[in-house]
Amino acid sequence: MGLISAPVTATPLLDRVTGPQDLRIMDRDTLIRLAGELRAETINIVSQTGGHLGSSLGVIELTLAIHTVFDTPRDKLIWDVSHQCYPHKILTGRREKMLELRKKGGPSGFTRRTESPFDPFGAAHSSTSISAGLGFAMARELGGDPGDVVCVIGDGAMSAGMAFEAINNAGALGKRLFVILNDNAMSISPSTGAIATYLAELGARPGEDRSFFEQMGFTYHGPVDGHDLGGLVDSLQSLRQHATGPVLLHALTRKGAGYDAAEASADKYHGVAKFDIATGQQAKAIAAAPSYTKIFAGALVKEAAKDSRIIAITAAMEAGTGVDIFRRHFPDRAFDVGIAEQHAVTFAAGLAAGGMKPFCAIYSTFLQRGYDQIVHDVALQGLPVRFAIDRAGLVGADGPTHAGAFDVGYLANLPGFTVMAASDEAELVHMVATAAAHDAGPISFRYPRGDGTGVPLPEAGTPLPIGKGRIVEDGGTVALLSFGARLGECLMARRMLAAYGIPVTVADARFAKPLDIDLVEDLFETHELFVTIEEGATGGFAALVLGHLAGRGLLDGRCAVRTLTLPDRFIAQASSEEMYEEAGLNAHHIALLVRETLAAKGGLSARAQRFNGRHVPRIQVAE
Incomplete structure (x- = not known):
């Protein structure tokens, strides 16, 4: 596979880079060699971690040029979406941590304010950069943080209304702001719509038609070759020296640039699993079921x-x-x-x-x-x-x-x-x-991300009765009412609890609205403990169930009620299993909640024993 790489030197140039200040003392030839090393390093890292490769390879030269010309982090660099930020992270003191990219405790796959002062604004959704950048620029004008503001936005992100709202406002305010349009004709898939067509035509006839951006109050420069590092440095230095208001630099780039496997891929290796650098073959696990x-x-x-x-x-x-x-x-x-x-x-x-x-x-x-x-x-x-x-x-x-x-x-x-x-x-x-x-x-x-559970699929779908759930497994003492794909964890918890002599009913709500009130009331009336489980935030399914029970005057202590939702905080990246472990929504958390609740109630009441038809010993909660 073709790969743009740096010539071998006694000491790799990247080893000399502790931060962007080291770039500013390098000559052009050295920066160009560094670009090759940075590209190879990015490929090497993502081959071991997976992640957003193509977008990062497309901005190698842009990243180096921006950090060379601007005084980051005093000058604010804002990456739109920020899935192209891996080279930026390598250059800003996070290189040694990059093999933990997107893992628990490692660097995020996106910019994050709490991770580095070089990440002034967090992102992961599209088309926010110009709005945020204009906010920084106005804060500077009003006595806030000093420095210039540079926003890098892809052509795909320009299809969102928010980007145009920001351009409209920035052009009217007329404050100094640098917007770099990273035009590679792709977002995740090839860019669509009239804006994509306009940008393609603009790139094909440089200097002929810049009326749109100039009519919006921006000084337009370009299009320029986004992989010509020397030319980018010259352009940015000139713009930085002379700009008095908002400026747009139109840079033409190639997603996946410098790595044949990425450039040849339909999505330019937008998001990849771990892969072999020589062949480009991605190491994806064999799915047990379709996604x-x-x-x-x-x-x-x-x-x-x-x-x-x-x-x-x-x-x-x-x-x-x-x-x-x-x-x-x-x-x-x-x-x-x-x-x-x-x-x-x-x-x-x-x-x-x-x-x-x-x-x-x-x-x-x-x-x-x-x-x-x-x-x-x-x-x-x-x-x-x-x-x-x-x-x-x-x-x-x-x-x-x-x-x-x-x-x-x-x-x-x-x-x-x-x-x-x-x-x-x-x-x-x-x-x-x-x-x-x-x-x-x-x-x-x-429905969740990832592979299914492997259950047999119906030949054709059958419309469900609106607002009706189903009993999946019948038990007696405890009712687990699942809304969504935690049902498998509920069934596993049922098997765990059976070892303690605790019979469990498992039900699938199917509907949060309209709520199956007959199912909810039946489970509540006939069990000692009633637990709802969902993979959503507070204020969702559980709130609807509790609201119904309270409205009917049923929350009178006859049956203990507990809810399991995502916790009231954002959970940092990790594997899905680790994230659900932290959220407390796996089978053993469900089983532990049941055991602790019943233990706190002093075991099973006579009422519960009537429903069970047999005695269940007092439950001991593990330390």
């Missing part, structure tokens, strides 16, 4: 084959959501609207009002960005938009910025909304069918 994303896509294709009104929409995440699979079957009914969740939601609302059946497939963490549109344009009008919410719960190495923690709470409080969660991949198939058949208002279903 939830593929199950969703396959189920939606089957429903769309029966109903020509079914539409699939995503916001720059075709491959991540499975809409790319749908597109192969129904190209005229698949829409990637760019990084524009707000538009995606209202676009879907318009389609629904026009008689279509839109499925809006967006990660939970990104759907947050379209919440006003969900409220105003969908829920208020009662429009039957179907929300397929991927990446529900904790997601591992991408950390808290990508965790799907809040969607149950922010959707279930909306009048007329139906809110579901799949406990396994078979249930997901049925929920796709349920959503397809549901025309009574907006409906959502959430």
Whole structure:
């Protein structure tokens, strides 16, 4: 595989770099050699850790040029999304820690304020950099932190309305601000839309048409070669010397630049597992079952084959959501609207009002960005938009910025909304069918990242009765009511508790709204302990259950009630297993909660023994 590498020197140049100040005393030839070493080092690290490789390789020269010309961290460098920040981290004192990248206790895969003074603004979602940068610039003007502000934003991120809102405001304010447009014609997938077309045309005819940015109040410079390190340094030095207001430098780059395997890949190695540098072969574990994303896509294709009104929409995440699979079957009914969740939601609302059946497939963490549109344009009008919410719960190495923690709470409080969660991949198939058949208002279903549980899949989905859960295993003393994909952990906890002579009923709620009140009341009335489990934040499913029980006057001590949710804090990146361990949502945490609660109650009451039909000895809680 081709690899741009540095000539061998007695002492690697990177070993001499303790921070950006060391770059500023290097001559151009030395910086160019350092770029080769930095590229090789980035590839070597990500080959062992996995992560966002292509985006980082595309900004090697930009990163070096910015840190050489600007006085970071006094000057603020803000990376949009920041998945391209690995070279930046290597150069800013974190090189020795990079083999722990995206692991528990290691550097984040994104910029993070608490990690380094060279990360003045944290990110992981798109299109925030210019807004934040303008905030820093105005703070400087008003007596706050001094220094220049440099924002690096990708062409894909320019498809989001927030970027244009910031450009509009920055142009009007006229304050000194540097925006570098990192134009590689890709975000995760190839960039789409009229903006992408405009930028491509602008790059093809340098100097001919810069009217848009200049009309918005920016001084435009470019396009320039984003891999010509000397040219970048010259451009940035000139702009820094002469700028009086907002400036946009248009740099043309290649995602995955310098590594053949990345440049040849369809997604330019956007996100990779560990891989062999020589061959580019990624070391992915053999899946025991298809991923939830593929199950969703396959189920939606089957429903769309029966109903020509079914539409699939995503916001720059075709491959991540499975809409790319749908597109192969129904190209005229698949829409990637760019990084524009707000538009995606209202676009879907318009389609629904026009008689279509839109499925809006967006990660939970990104759907947050379209919440006003969900409220105003969908829920208020009662429009039957179907929300397929991927990446529900904790997601591992991408950390808290990508965790799907809040969607149950922010959707279930909306009048007329139906809110579901799949406990396994078979249930997901049925929920796709349920959503397809549901025309009574907006409906959502959430499902986790990663592979399914391996349960047999139905040949076709069957619409579920709205607002009805199911008993999975019958017991007696303890009722575990799971909402979502922690059901498997509940079943494992049931087996653990059986060893202590504690019979357990396990139920799958399926719906947070409308809540299956008959199931909830039956479990509450017939058990000694009633526990709800969900992979979401406080204020979600448990709050709905407690609200119902309190409203009915049932919380009178007859049955102990406990809730297990994500804790009221953001959980740093780690493996999914480690994150759920920290969250206290694994089987042994469920079993321990049950044992401790029953022990605190003095064992089983006569009432519980009547339901059990046998005596269960007092439980001893382990130290």
